[in-house]
Amino acid sequence: MIVCDEPTSALDVSVQAQILNLLKALQDDLGLAYLFITHNFAVVDYLAHEVAVMYLGRIVERGLVDEVLRSPQHPYTQALLSAVPSPRLDAQPEFIRLAGEMPSPANPPSGCHFHPRCPQASAICREGYPETSRVTATHTVRCHLFGSTEPNKQFADAGGRK
Numbered sequence: 001m002i003v004c005d006e007p008t009s010a011l012d013v014s015v016q017a018q019i020l021n022l023l024k025a026l027q028d029d030l031g032l033a034y035l036f037i038t039h040n041f042a043v044v045d046y047l048a049h050e051v052a053v054m055y056l057g058r059i060v061e062r063g064l065v066d067e068v069l070r071s072p073q074h075p076y077t078q079a080l081l082s083a084v085p086s087p088r089l090d091a092q093p094e095f096i097r098l099a100g101e102m103p104s105p106a107n108p109p110s111g112c113h114f115h116p117r118c119p120q121a122s123a124i125c126r127e128g129y130p131e132t133s134r135v136t137a138t139h140t141v142r143c144h145l146f147g148s149t150e151p152n153k154q155f156a157d158a159g160g161r162k
């Protein structure tokens with residue numbers, strides 16, 4: 001497995017494409033696994049099979065790329081996807097403007113760490129961090145809007161390549 005931490009973020013777009021094509025070819029030819037850290041959903045869409053969305057150091061949504069990009073469930077994922085041209089959604093969602101600034105990970109807000117900025121926050125969100133809820137066999141979310149509290153299980157073997 002190769003860890004790639006923002007490997008193309010500082011590159012010219014044409015060079016980015018060359019690097020991504022090279023990584024994709026190596027992935028296909030050698031069966032390499034990448035842990036790819038990026039802020040670019042277009043890169044996720046092009047290269048990844050599974051995606052985990054993090055907020056303040058915690059995974060808040062996780063699933064196969066196709067289901068997370070087509071049907072984002074967590075308000076943070078929805079806000080992120082509303083800010084970029086969507087590669088998967090049939091219609092571009094209305095832009096969701098988040099309030100405030102990213103808090104310090106050293107002093108995170110109580111309850112759900114996203115609650116000071118979340119457009120859907122309610123009283124329960126300030127009290128406890130949400131458990132993992134299962135959306136599908138391969139898609140999980142941590143948000144009080146979802147009722148299930150199933151433990152987060154490995155799902156890497158449940159999904160195929162897109």
Ligand code: SF4
Nearest residue numbers: 112115118125143144
């Ligand atoms: S738990 Fe509450 S604050 Fe956190 S993402 Fe869900 S609705 Fe928003």
